[in-house]
Each structure stands twice: as structure tokens, then as C-alpha cells.
Amino acid sequence: MTNDSLHTAVQVLFNEALVRDGREPRTLPQDINKRPLLDRLLCLRQPLPFAPGVLEQIEEILRSEHHENISLNDVPAYSVNDTQSISLYRGDLTLITDDLLLVNPANTKMLGCFVPTHKCLDNIIHSRAGPQVRAECAAILQDRGVDEVDTAVPLLTGAGVLDVRGIVHVAGPALERRRPPTSQERQSLWDTYTNSLNVAAKSGATAVAFPCISTGIFAFPVDDAANIALDAAAAWFSRNSAPMRVIFVLWTDQDEKSYASAVERVFPSLAPVPVFRPLPARALKWIKEAQTVIVHAGAGMSVDAVGKLGLGLDYTSTELFERLYPSLEDDEDLTRLYETIGHEWEDELVKWGFIFSHAHNVLNWGKTPVYANLESVIGDRPYTIMTSNADQLFVQSGFDPNHVFTRQGNYARFQCLKPCSQESYFDAAPWVDRAMPHLDPLDLYVPEELQSDLIPVCPKCGGEVFFNVRGGDWFLEKPYHDAEKRYSADVGRFVEEAKKEGGTVVILEIGAGFNTPSVVRWPSERLVLEHGGVVKLVRVNVDHPEFAQPLPPDSAVGVRVSGGDFLRAVLHE
Ligand SMILES: [Zn+2]
Ligand SMILES: [Zn+2]
Structure with missing residues (x-):
């Protein structure tokens, strides 16, 4: 990106914003980070005409930025019939290029998001595509003489600087948090998909990439939303013969799980459809x-x-902990490995049962x-x-x-917990090997009569020892x-x-x-x-x-x- 054109464009937008607020134009501070400021100013800006040359300058800046684009042709398609298919793609919607439409999960005002701090897809799409898209949305609303559209009513615009056919802006239903969707909201989400596909087909498009509409901030449960998305696509395929690729763009592990089981239910002959993750x-x-x-x-x-x-x-896995140390949940109220670091143990014998056993498990x-x-x-x-x-x-x-x-340390070493000196550490293995035959894996503790024999103490001060890992400022x-x-x-x-x-x-x-x-x-x-x-x-x-x-x-x-x-x-x- 040319720094000069960025500076000029941001300065123009900055002054424009100041004047709009009834303030005097002024020169931008030199040290201000201009690239995020460009996004911010454009996000807040109403869709008004630009001074001559400014839009072109902004678009040139956006075009010059490097993104890891993914060609639609590289996304594997799974055929539902001769001309229609689905794909599961995990990644950034705005990186897919070529002859397809991107669906923007918009709000009913249809002008994009005006909150610069939002990381919503509406914001991301508008900021990557450039201000021309907001202008087109505004022109369509003006044509129709409205300042808002209903949920599930799509608007089709060009794609600004994005290398795709166009953008379908559509607002899915927004739910109240922690309330299951009503039948009306389910219908509305169904309509959102169906109407978008209708608009796409009517425009001659043969591929559409849908994000997980209404999930995230709109609070539609992902499982329900995935089932509705797949059902709507299947129904559309059966009622329309137009060639169509539907790419479901997923973002989270939950999205993947929900879409995988929805595919299994709706398109059992295709399942499992692998998720494409571009590198x-x-x-x-x-x-x-x-x-x-x-x-x-x-x-x-x-x-x-x-x-x-x-x-x-996995130190955060309850499943792993349950498998390895089933008795520790009752004995010490522990459910994951990371909780054992810095844990105040109630029973010294149980603690050492765990230490030996964990060292043994990890080191093998x-x-x-x-x-x-x-x-x-x-x-x-x-x-x-x-x-x-x-x-x-x-x-x-x-x-x-x-x-x-x-x-951060090593489970193959013990150290003095005081620590009494910089040298107060030693190999754990001989102690672990000696203790293991005396431990019951299902009920971890060191037998009391063997305590003084099996549990090591600091060779220098006779004090308490623990793993030599960074669990506190005692770490050596x-x-x-x-x-x-x-x-x-x-x-x-x-x-x-x-x-x-x-x-x-x-x-x-x-x-x-x-x-x-x-x-x-x-x-x-x-x-x-x-x-x-x-x-x-x-x-x-x-x-x-x-x-x-x-x-x-x-x-x-x-x-x-x-x-x-x-x-x-x-x-x-
Ligand atoms: Zn937003
Ligand atoms: Zn010591």
C-alpha cells in the first residue's frame, strides 16, 4: 500500500468527520496508526458521495493489501445431483474469490454496521469490500423509498474491491439470549436462506457462500440454525433445477459439529462431508x-x-482427567490437569500418588x-x-x-519448594519408578507406612519438593x-x-x-x-x-x- 495515498485518504475522511460534527478541520498527528483509522472512519461514515478521486484512492489502498485468497475452484464440492452441490468451508468468508455471491449477515437497516469496535461479519465484509457497497445499499433503499427492510429480505449489490460476483445482504432473525427460537423465528431463518438462493439464481449466479446466519450475536442456537440451513438448501435444490453450489462457511468447532450432524441427517448419502480448511x-x-x-x-x-x-x-480436558485420575475428583475436587498446578492439596499422600502417577503417565x-x-x-x-x-x-x-x-520446566525433575538454593533440584525418574508398583491407579495415594520411604524431600534442606515447573515464584x-x-x-x-x-x-x-x-x-x-x-x-x-x-x-x-x-x-x- 502506498503510504502517501493512505495518509491523504484518511486526512480527507478525518476532516470530513470533523466538519460534520461542526468542528474545524485539522492535520492528523504524525504518529497515529492510519490503517485502523481508515476502517473506523469508513465504518462511521454515512453513505454520502466522496470528493473527487477519494473513493478510487481508498479502493486502491484496499486492493493493494495482501490476503490469502481461496479460489472457489479449490473448494471441494459434494454433489447432491448433476448440477447442485454443497461444501463445508472453515475459514474467512471474504477470502473466497471467483464467480460466486457472498452472503452478508446484515441487519434490517441494510447499510452495514456502524460500530467500529464490532468484529461482526457485516463490518468485516464492508471494510474489505470498500465504501462503494454501502453506497449501493443506500441507493437500493432510496429506489424503494424505504429506510429498512424486513428480516429475510435480501438485497443484491456489487462486491466493491472483492473479487467475487456480488454480495447478498440479508438480515436473519435476532433472538433474545437464552430463549429457544419460536416457530416464527425458525420460519424466518428458513426464508433467509431460501430467499437468498432465489435472488442468487435469478441474478444468474451459480454459487453462494453462506455464513452461519443468525448465530453469534443474533443468538440462534447453532444446532438449530445448521439444521434449518441444510433443510432449506435441500428443499431449494428439490424445487429448483438451476445449477447451484452452496458453500456453508463455518467458523467455530461448534459450527463444524452442528453442520456435520445436520449434513448427516439431511444428506445421508453424502455424509461425512469433509470440512475444507484452506492453507x-x-x-x-x-x-x-x-x-x-x-x-x-x-x-x-x-x-x-x-x-x-x-x-x-490436554490440560483443560475433563475427559482426560477422568480417565487418568478418577479418584481425584472426589478426593481433591479436581476436574482438569491445569487445576493441579498450584492446588492446595488436602492430603499429602494423595498429592504424591498424583505426582508419581502423573510423572509416569506424561513421561511415558x-x-x-x-x-x-x-x-x-x-x-x-x-x-x-x-x-x-x-x-x-x-x-x-x-x-x-x-x-x-x-x-516452563520439566516433569522429569523435582525441586525444593522453598527453594533453599539454586541447585535444589534432582531427577524424578528413580523416585517415580520406585513408587509406581505401590500405587493403585483407581485410588491414588501413597500407602502411609511407605511415606517416608517413597516420598522425596529436598536433599539440601529436607524440605517439601514438587515438580520443577513454573507454578509459582518458587520455580528454579x-x-x-x-x-x-x-x-x-x-x-x-x-x-x-x-x-x-x-x-x-x-x-x-x-x-x-x-x-x-x-x-x-x-x-x-x-x-x-x-x-x-x-x-x-x-x-x-x-x-x-x-x-x-x-x-x-x-x-x-x-x-x-x-x-x-x-x-x-x-x-x-
Ligand atoms: Zn456489528
Ligand atoms: Zn531445599
């Missing part, structure tokens, strides 16, 4: 081209490590497909790994312990200093070599969330800011693929997908 081409390219690999892994990587139990090592988790796939993706390139996971799954999976930095970091130095040296060497040889380094960041963003996410972003161009960041995160700061699109990409799905997909490319 950005540059993510694949960077991973393929890099000469060295930096892996930054968070909890999501362990969540995807589905082991012998058929479950991942074994190699799982997600780690094997990561190994294949890295291939024989040099790598270095930093992870917030204390579970040793990298080392268990055969990664070189000399290049694994577990900065010293055991990780060498690993940290090696990690820093690896990263420094990778970057230097890449600079010298004209190559690149890729950071593959997987499943690092916001529990401790400073541990994994921020270091990834810092490396890109320091060595942009040479260091490429691929952030793989099903919940938060975004960046905390603007990063150059030629050096950073966020992919909204789980680590397991991502690595599998990379290997199949």
Missing part, C-alpha cells in the same frame, strides 16, 4: 524453502498429541502422530525447539534434547539456563547463515495461546521484526492466529487450524 500458499512455501527450522510450541501441540488412550495431553506418553509429522516436515534440516510444555514430548518423540528448550530456572543458551546460539547461527547464504529460516509456531504469550508468541514476533525477510513466521493456531502488532505479510502468516491438522496437510501437499 495459505506462502506458509507452505516458507516451510518448504527454509534452510533451518525454529519450532515454537505451546499447549496446542500437546493437545493434539493423541496417545494410547485416544486422547491428547510416547511418540504420537503429530510429533512424527513434525519430524517429517522438518526432514534433515537443522532445527531448534522452544516450548512452554513441560511434558518432554519432544524428547520422547526422538527430538535431540540438546536442541529442546523447555522454558537454573536447570534450563544451558538449554536457553543453546537455543539462543542456534537461532543466532540460523539467522547468520541464512543472511550469508541468501536463504531463510522458518519459525513454525504451533498452538501457542494467550496463557503465557510472552513465553512463545512474542519471541516469534520479535524475531520477525528484527530479521524480517530472512525469518518467516508461520503461526498455527486454531483460536488466535493473529499478531499482536503489524508484521510484514511477506514475513508472517497466521493460519487458523490445529497443529495436528496443519502438519498433516503440509505433508500431503
Whole structure:
């Protein structure tokens, strides 16, 4: 994007807004972040004509921005009959391009959302498409002599700068929270889909992408909404012979679950219809081209490590906890693994039953497909790994312990809880191995008569010990200093070599969330800011693929997908 045209356009819109409020025009402060301000000013702006050249300038800015577009042709279609099909697509609606209509879940005022802080799809679509779309909506309303339309009445406009055929704006029913939909509201949602398909077919369109209309802020339960969406599509197919692709655009896990079971019910012969999750081409390219690999892994990587139990090592899972430690819910009121960190244990013998048993389970988790796939993706390139996971799954999976930095600690070590000195830590394994034969997995506790024999104390002060993991300010970091130095040296060497040889380094960041963003996410972003161009960041995160700061699109990409799905997909490319 040309910075000058952005500055000019924002200055014009800013002054326009000031004058509208009866204030004097003034020069924008130099340090203001103009790109978000452009969205904000356009969001708040009534659909009035622009000064000459300004609309063109804004559209040029929008066109110059890089998005990971997905061609409609790349979205697999599942045929209902010779000319009609459905697809399930998980991702960003506005990224789909080519000859299709996008459905905008609008409100009945039909001019888009005027609340800049809303992350609603109505806002996203208007801001990506540009102000021309709002102007067209306003012109249609004016033509009809109305300032509002009913629920389920679609308006068709052009698509602004988006590379699609057009946009169908339609308001689905809005429910009161926590109230099941009435039969009228169900009918209204049905009409929303049916009327949109009618308008699309009448305009000659042969493909329509629908978001999950009325879910989210309009509070329609997703299960109900998915069933109505699929039923309406099926009924439309049976009554119309026009060729039509219906793409259902999903956003959340709940959407996926609800649509999968709705497809199974409505189109049993097609089920299961796989959900298409597009991978950005540059993510694949960077991973393929890099000469060295930096892996930054968070909890999501362990969540995807589905082991012998058929479950991942998910610290938030009640199912896993129930399977591993069934007695702890009654004994200690615990339901998930993360609650055990910092827990005030009522019974010391139960606590040690858990510690031994958990160390044993985690340290014998074994190699799982997600780690094997990561190994294949890295291939024989040099790598270095930093992870917030204390579970040793990298080392268990055969990664070189000399290049694994577990900065949040390690379940294979115990430490003094005081701690009485920087050296008050020791290997857990001998203690765990000795205790395990004396434990009953269904009723975890250390037999009282063996307490002094089996439970370790600090070898220096005789005090209480616990896992050497970052659970409080007692955490001893010293055991990780060498690993940290090696990690820093690896990263420094990778970057230097890449600079010298004209190559690149890729950071593959997987499943690092916001529990401790400073541990994994921020270091990834810092490396890109320091060595942009040479260091490429691929952030793989099903919940938060975004960046905390603007990063150059030629050096950073966020992919909204789980680590397991991502690595599998990379290997199949
Ligand atoms: Zn909104
Ligand atoms: Zn001690």
C-alpha cells in the first residue's frame, strides 16, 4: 500500500468527520496508526458521495493489501445431483474469490454496521469490500423509498474491491439470549436462506457462500440454525433445477459439529462431508524453502498429541482427567490437569500418588502422530525447539534434547519448594519408578507406612519438593539456563547463515495461546521484526492466529487450524 495515498485518504475522511460534527478541520498527528483509522472512519461514515478521486484512492489502498485468497475452484464440492452441490468451508468468508455471491449477515437497516469496535461479519465484509457497497445499499433503499427492510429480505449489490460476483445482504432473525427460537423465528431463518438462493439464481449466479446466519450475536442456537440451513438448501435444490453450489462457511468447532450432524441427517448419502480448511500458499512455501527450522510450541501441540488412550495431553480436558485420575475428583475436587498446578492439596499422600502417577503417565506418553509429522516436515534440516510444555514430548518423540528448550520446566525433575538454593533440584525418574508398583491407579495415594520411604524431600534442606515447573515464584530456572543458551546460539547461527547464504529460516509456531504469550508468541514476533525477510513466521493456531502488532505479510502468516491438522496437510501437499 502506498503510504502517501493512505495518509491523504484518511486526512480527507478525518476532516470530513470533523466538519460534520461542526468542528474545524485539522492535520492528523504524525504518529497515529492510519490503517485502523481508515476502517473506523469508513465504518462511521454515512453513505454520502466522496470528493473527487477519494473513493478510487481508498479502493486502491484496499486492493493493494495482501490476503490469502481461496479460489472457489479449490473448494471441494459434494454433489447432491448433476448440477447442485454443497461444501463445508472453515475459514474467512471474504477470502473466497471467483464467480460466486457472498452472503452478508446484515441487519434490517441494510447499510452495514456502524460500530467500529464490532468484529461482526457485516463490518468485516464492508471494510474489505470498500465504501462503494454501502453506497449501493443506500441507493437500493432510496429506489424503494424505504429506510429498512424486513428480516429475510435480501438485497443484491456489487462486491466493491472483492473479487467475487456480488454480495447478498440479508438480515436473519435476532433472538433474545437464552430463549429457544419460536416457530416464527425458525420460519424466518428458513426464508433467509431460501430467499437468498432465489435472488442468487435469478441474478444468474451459480454459487453462494453462506455464513452461519443468525448465530453469534443474533443468538440462534447453532444446532438449530445448521439444521434449518441444510433443510432449506435441500428443499431449494428439490424445487429448483438451476445449477447451484452452496458453500456453508463455518467458523467455530461448534459450527463444524452442528453442520456435520445436520449434513448427516439431511444428506445421508453424502455424509461425512469433509470440512475444507484452506492453507495459505506462502506458509507452505516458507516451510518448504527454509534452510533451518525454529519450532515454537505451546499447549496446542500437546493437545493434539493423541496417545494410547485416544486422547491428547490436554490440560483443560475433563475427559482426560477422568480417565487418568478418577479418584481425584472426589478426593481433591479436581476436574482438569491445569487445576493441579498450584492446588492446595488436602492430603499429602494423595498429592504424591498424583505426582508419581502423573510423572509416569506424561513421561511415558510416547511418540504420537503429530510429533512424527513434525519430524517429517522438518526432514534433515537443522532445527531448534522452544516450548512452554513441560511434558518432554519432544524428547520422547526422538527430538535431540540438546536442541529442546523447555522454558516452563520439566516433569522429569523435582525441586525444593522453598527453594533453599539454586541447585535444589534432582531427577524424578528413580523416585517415580520406585513408587509406581505401590500405587493403585483407581485410588491414588501413597500407602502411609511407605511415606517416608517413597516420598522425596529436598536433599539440601529436607524440605517439601514438587515438580520443577513454573507454578509459582518458587520455580528454579537454573536447570534450563544451558538449554536457553543453546537455543539462543542456534537461532543466532540460523539467522547468520541464512543472511550469508541468501536463504531463510522458518519459525513454525504451533498452538501457542494467550496463557503465557510472552513465553512463545512474542519471541516469534520479535524475531520477525528484527530479521524480517530472512525469518518467516508461520503461526498455527486454531483460536488466535493473529499478531499482536503489524508484521510484514511477506514475513508472517497466521493460519487458523490445529497443529495436528496443519502438519498433516503440509505433508500431503
Ligand atoms: Zn456489528
Ligand atoms: Zn531445599
